[in-house]
Amino acid sequence: MIIISGPSGAGKGTLIEGLLARCPGLTVAVSATTRPMRPGEVDGREYHFLDAAEFGRQVDAGEFLEHVVYAGNRYGTLRSEVRRHLDQGRSVVLEIELRGARAVRAAVPDAVSVFIGPPNFEELARRLRARATEADEEIMRRLEESRTELAAMEEFDHRVVNDEVRRATDELIGIVCTETGAEG
Numbered sequence: 177m178i179i180i181s182g183p184s185g186a187g188k189g190t191l192i193e194g195l196l197a198r199c200p201g202l203t204v205a206v207s208a209t210t211r212p213m214r215p216g217e218v219d220g221r222e223y224h225f226l227d228a229a230e231f232g233r234q235v236d237a238g239e240f241l242e243h244v245v246y247a248g249n250r251y252g253t254l255r256s257e258v259r260r261h262l263d264q265g266r267s268v269v270l271e272i273e274l275r276g277a278r279a280v281r282a283a284v285p286d287a288v289s290v291f292i293g294p295p296n297f298e299e300l301a302r303r304l305r306a307r308a309t310e311a312d313e314e315i316m317r318r319l320e321e322s323r324t325e326l327a328a329m330e331e332f333d334h335r336v337v338n339d340e341v342r343r344a345t346d347e348l349i350g351i352v353c354t355e356t357g358a359e360g
């Protein structure tokens with residue numbers, strides 16, 4: 177299992193896309209969330225979009241490997257998603273924030289963790305604003321979360337600075353393929 181974490185706006189999604197294109201044996205577990213769907217997102221593809229009541233019910237039923245509140249919404253890794261991929265012999269990538277990463281590391285000690293960070297805080301803020309998927313208040317909440325996340329990067333097995341997408345993707349592929357033995 178590969179945990180990929182790092183602040184919102186660091187470019188995790190882009191680097192993971194490049195990783196999956198090059199390592200066919202890898203797959204991303206689709207998380208559940210209560211946050212509103214963004215334009216272009218599809219239920220069951222980016223996330224399983226649940227309302228608060230349904231998310232709560234699944235928490236009570238013990239269906240999450242980990243779950244958190246992040247910037248006012250709930251997010252969680254479904255045990256069923258992870259199990260399904262592992263049963264099919266695929267290595268699973270979890271794209272999750274810091275507290276989730278800590279919980280999974282505690283539950284799955286042999287998981288490999290990678291932190292993806294921006295070159296610096298100013299660049300992170302610039303990218304979040306340029307992405308324009310969130311309102312100002314939402315961007316502020318994410319930048320607030322990111323300070324804690326950046327302070328914790330030394331906890332991870334590997335760190336990749338997303339200074340240039342191609343270079344950073346190659347570095348990520350190198351790490352993950354070495355750790356999983358997958359073809360690059």
Ligand code: 5GP
Pocket residue numbers: 181182183184207208211242243244246251252253254271272273274275276277
């Ligand atoms: P976004 O709303 O931008 O899709 O995601 C916000 C943050 O939640 C990102 O840092 C993302 O990695 C994280 N996240 C997505 N799914 C999960 C999950 O299942 N568990 C946890 N702990 N974090 C998640």
